[in-house]
Amino acid sequence: MSTRSEQPVLILGGGINGCAVARELAVNGVPVCLVEKNDLAYGATSKSSRLIHGGLRYLEYGDFGLVRESLLERQRWLDLAPHFVETLRLYIPVENRFGGFWNSVLRFMGGLRIWPFRRLIVWWGRPAPRGLWLARIGLWLYDFLAGTRNIEKHSVHSVGEEGTPPVDHRRYRWLCAYKDCQILHPERFIVSQLTDARSAASEQNVTFDVWNWHTARPADGEYEIINANGEVVKTITPSLVINATGAWGDQTLANINVKSERLFGGTRGSHLVTCHTGLREALRTGGIYAESRDGRMVFLLPFGEATLIGTTDIRFEGDPGEAIATEEEILYLINMVNDVMPAIELRREDVDMHYSGVRPLPHAPPGSTAAISRDHEIVETRDSQSDCPLLTLIGGKLTTCGEFGAEVADRVFARLGIQRTNSLQERPYPGFAPPESVAGRQTDYSDNCDVSIELVRAMWQLCGSETESIIAGFSDEDCEPVPGTRLPLGFVRWVLEHEWVEHLEDLVLRRLMLVFDHKLTHETLEKLTDLMAAQHDWSADRQAEEISNTLTTLGRLYGKTL
Numbered sequence: 001m002s003t004r005s006e007q008p009v010l011i012l013g014g015g016i017n018g019c020a021v022a023r024e025l026a027v028n029g030v031p032v033c034l035v036e037k038n039d040l041a042y043g044a045t046s047k048s049s050r051l052i053h054g055g056l057r058y059l060e061y062g063d064f065g066l067v068r069e070s071l072l073e074r075q076r077w078l079d080l081a082p083h084f085v086e087t088l089r090l091y092i093p094v095e096n097r098f099g100g101f102w103n104s105v106l107r108f109m110g111g112l113r114i115w116p117f118r119r120l121i122v123w124w125g126r127p128a129p130r131g132l133w134l135a136r137i138g139l140w141l142y143d144f145l146a147g148t149r150n151i152e153k154h155s156v157h158s159v160g161e162e163g164t165p166p167v168d169h170r171r172y173r174w175l176c177a178y179k180d181c182q183i184l185h186p187e188r189f190i191v192s193q194l195t196d197a198r199s200a201a202s203e204q205n206v207t208f209d210v211w212n213w214h215t216a217r218p219a220d221g222e223y224e225i226i227n228a229n230g231e232v233v234k235t236i237t238p239s240l241v242i243n244a245t246g247a248w249g250d251q252t253l254a255n256i257n258v259k260s261e262r263l264f265g266g267t268r269g270s271h272l273v274t275c276h277t278g279l280r281e282a283l284r285t286g287g288i289y290a291e292s293r294d295g296r297m298v299f300l301l302p303f304g305e306a307t308l309i310g311t312t313d314i315r316f317e318g319d320p321g322e323a324i325a326t327e328e329e330i331l332y333l334i335n336m337v338n339d340v341m342p343a344i345e346l347r348r349e350d351v352d353m354h355y356s357g358v359r360p361l362p363h364a365p366p367g368s369t370a371a372i373s374r375d376h377e378i379v380e381t382r383d384s385q386s387d388c389p390l391l392t393l394i395g396g397k398l399t400t401c402g403e404f405g406a407e408v409a410d411r412v413f414a415r416l417g418i419q420r421t422n423s424l425q426e427r428p429y430p431g432f433a434p435p436e437s438v439a440g441r442q443t444d445y446s447d448n449c450d451v452s453i454e455l456v457r458a459m460w461q462l463c464g465s466e467t468e469s470i471i472a473g474f475s476d477e478d479c480e481p482v483p484g485t486r487l488p489l490g491f492v493r494w495v496l497e498h499e500w501v502e503h504l505e506d507l508v509l510r511r512l513m514l515v516f517d518h519k520l521t522h523e524t525l526e527k528l529t530d531l532m533a534a535q536h537d538w539s540a541d542r543q544a545e546e547i548s549n550t551l552t553t554l555g556r557l558y559g560k561t562l
Contacts, residue, residue, distance in 0.1 A: 010238035018244030020405025047357020083464030089286030265363035270325035271310030320358035431464025
């Protein structure tokens with residue numbers, strides 16, 4: 001077998017799976033051309049619940065393999081990317097001892113995936129709330145599947161016990177506690193993947209191109225890379241094509257003239273963000289994973305100074321880029337919070353913003369969306385024009401992107417006759433630092449570079465220990481914060497130079513993560529636009545257009561006004 005491929009692998013899609021594959025290939029000396037029609041992390045990656053978890057509820061459907069894989073991957077996140085993830089205690093409120101047992105048995109037997117059992121559950125009536133013993137059995141299995149390196153075994157507490165969240169004591173009797181992990185900014189993790197891939201490609205002396213806000217079009221056995229103006233900027237002859245466009249997967253196949261049966265059946269998941277002080281204080285010790293009146297499980301999660309609430313699970317047809325949280329979903333999630341903690345009295349006006357994404361799930365017949373598998377798979381076809389292999393990636397989630405990326409890369413190596421030379425099983429992500437060293441290093445960076453500790457911490461949250469090399473070259477002006485933020489001007493300039501930023505909304509929504517800052521102002525946007533104009537030589541009209549487009553996106557997709 002060879003160890004090299006002269007022709008690039010064309011990856012369509014700049015989400016979590018496409019970028020994971022790109023990193024795997026680059027580290028193994030395979031040239032890559034990644035094309036994303038929107039921005040990096042534009043789809044489900046940036047619209048998720050931001051959890052790195054084993055998938056506790058998957059146990060009810062017998063998905064032990066997926067849960068085991070997810071728990072092993074959860075540990076890898078902690079080992080290799082501790083600057084992106086942190087452990088989070090979750091509490092499950094429980095009403096009774098034995099509720100929900102038979103419903104769970106039916107689910108485990110495939111009840112929501114096989115027609116006779118589905119009919120039986122409909123006859124059975126409204127799902128009974130899951131009881132204490134059912135929750136404890138699930139958590140015991142969860143601990144067991146996590147293995148010897150489990151974060152922390154589950155525990156059971158009485159409602160009202162010191163240190164637990166104040167759920168409704170009239171409804172609930174116990175709280176089952178366990179630990180998973182949270183990633184605040186998966187958008188930044190995407191950038192880290194590609195940064196590492198670019199560095200590895202340079203070391204391997206192979207090409208690595210990222211074209212966000214571009215499309216790829218087949219033409220006479222080749223592929224043309226086309227910009228937003230319809231101009232061909234590059235032509236390549238790929239050795240293999242990977243369709244990693246997530247919920248757009250079927251549309252992508254149609255656009256490149258590949259005939260295929262329907263592969264995707266995405267569901268919309270909506271989330272709310274609120275700065276309600278009482279709710280955030282109630283979650284000071286961890287998040288809540290509670291069962292709604294209709295049997296669906298919903299998260300209430302600490303999210304910096306705010307609270308993240310989600311998610312819904314509704315079948316979705318249409319352009320995934322147009323998915324928005326409906327008023328019905330917003331009220332559903334608000335009512336869920338008030339059911340669990342009525343003293344909070346969350347209201348519609350307390351919602352600071354919302355977002356919605358479409359999960360790239362496999363197409364499934366009508367029935368419960370919860371029963372659709374969250375596992376991942378690869379469907380192989382061939383591009384009829386170029387006759388090169390085409391792999392379509394279905395499913396997958398944040399937690400298991402590393403394992404899925406390795407699986408896809410191994411399929412690529414097999415198809416191209418290439419031998420894997422490097423494994424990423426123990427390769428840290430850029431910005432890695434042992435958690436116990438973080439506080440001391442932040443203080444040292446602040447002292448040595450004469451930058452305030454607040455600015456250092458704000459940068460660290462986005463790029464970890466890379467903060468040191470970034471601020472080392474700061475001028476006095478670079479140390480000044482962007483108006484309305486805790487991020488220095490020099491950091492923004494560095495991001496513009498190194499992180500594939502084409503539009504103002506890329507910077508605000510998916511690089512600096514200012515979309516979640518409830519103090520975001522017009523002044524902030526204007527200063528960021530000035531910095532981008534200097535970088536890209538924008539006219540005054542272009543600057544005004546970028547601000548207008550960003551405000552429109554914030555309002556339409558995030559329900560956020562400035």
